[in-house]
Amino acid sequence: MPPIVRELYDEAGSVFQTSPKSSAALLRLALQHLLPLIGGTGKNINEDINRLIDNGLDEEMAKTMHALRIIGNEAVHPGEISVDDEPYIAEALFDLLNQIVDQMITRPKRKKSLWERLPDSKRNEVEKRLAARNRKDN
Numbered sequence: 001m002p003p004i005v006r007e008l009y010d011e012a013g014s015v016f017q018t019s020p021k022s023s024a025a026l027l028r029l030a031l032q033h034l035l036p037l038i039g040g041t042g043k044n045i046n047e048d049i050n051r052l053i054d055n056g057l058d059e060e061m062a063k064t065m066h067a068l069r070i071i072g073n074e075a076v077h078p079g080e081i082s083v084d085d086e087p088y089i090a091e092a093l094f095d096l097l098n099q100i101v102d103q104m105i106t107r108p109k110r111k112k113s114l115w116e117r118l119p120d121s122k123r124n125e126v127e128k129r130l131a132a133r134n135r136k137d138n
Contacts, residue, residue: 001101002037005030009097020090021075024083027093028072031065031100038104045069061103068096 001009008030016023032045039055040048049057049065071093075083083090115123
């Protein structure tokens with residue numbers, strides 16, 4: 001988890017028992033700080049999620065991001081979701097943020113690390129085959 005995101009995540013955990021509402025808002029803010037690190041611009045959280053969708057983000061992850069965004073917004077603005085009345089909703093946001101970080105940062109880093117451990121000759125063979133296949137498909 002990137003440091004600024006982790007800092008907000010930890011702060012959300014420290015206030016959860018006293019204020020699930022604050023916790024939800026902090027987790028939404030953590031998502032907002034995460035989005036520029038994975039392809040967003042950092043200007044508008046909704047637009048950043050939609051930009052990621054345009055760039056191939058799968059539907060389930062998009063829904064996860066929007067759920068965190070919406071619940072975090074509802075926590076600080078009067079709306080239909082009352083996080084203080086139903087703290088399990090805020091608690092679920094911790095898991096949602098972890099899922100986002102895992103899919104968007106942790107897994108790609110693991111894949112890249114494994115790929116880079118292959119001998120150069122093997123990587124080059126695969127890359128040549130993939131390039132030839134892409135030329136054939138286009």
